[in-house]
Amino acid sequence: MFPNPLGGPPHAFQFFFFLIFAVVICGFAFAIVKGLSTWTRNNASELISRPARVVAKRTNVWGGSGESSSSTSYYVTFEAEDGSRAELAVNGKTYGMLAEGDVGQLTHQGTRYKGFDRHGRANEAQGSS
Structure with missing residues (x-):
């Protein structure tokens, strides 16, 4: 890959770092939403x-x-x-x-x-x- 012309890490590295960060954040969000929906459903039962x-x-x-x-x-x-x-x-x-x-x-x-x-x-x- 080509290095970043501004002297930072290559664009591919930045993209993969962002992708991993996004997957982790989405995983936490999914777990929170799932837990809240189960809690709400149980309370309504x-x-x-x-x-x-x-x-x-x-x-x-x-x-x-x-x-x-x-x-x-x-x-x-x-x-x-x-x-x-x-x-x-x-x-x-x-x-x-x-x-x-x-x-x-x-x-x-x-x-x-x-x-x-x-x-x-x-x-x-x-x-x-």
């Missing part, structure tokens, strides 16, 4: 409380290469009596207190977990010996 069963649990560990710290996100999938499922993010304490097969009353607002009043295990709730 009605508070729902219904019988449900814990059918799955999973974690997502991210970060932590070498000596840096990592973070863990916790998710629980609930199944309602009508067969519909919802995977909700929960905190670590809630994740540890729930087990697959637990039945109870799930309360949520959109994708926001509000609570689970455990009544027992699925086989206990059906009266099995």
Whole structure:
């Protein structure tokens, strides 16, 4: 490429620097808009409380290469009596207190977990010996 006639870095370098900067800014803007839209949608949703069963649990560990710290996100999938499922993010304490097969009353607002009043295990709730 040809050097910048004004003595600065070449135009291609300036263009790629600007392009990387724009991609990073757009990524931050997208994350903020997505978070705000989820928050707004959850606030507009009605508070729902219904019988449900814990059918799955999973974690997502991210970060932590070498000596840096990592973070863990916790998710629980609930199944309602009508067969519909919802995977909700929960905190670590809630994740540890729930087990697959637990039945109870799930309360949520959109994708926001509000609570689970455990009544027992699925086989206990059906009266099995």
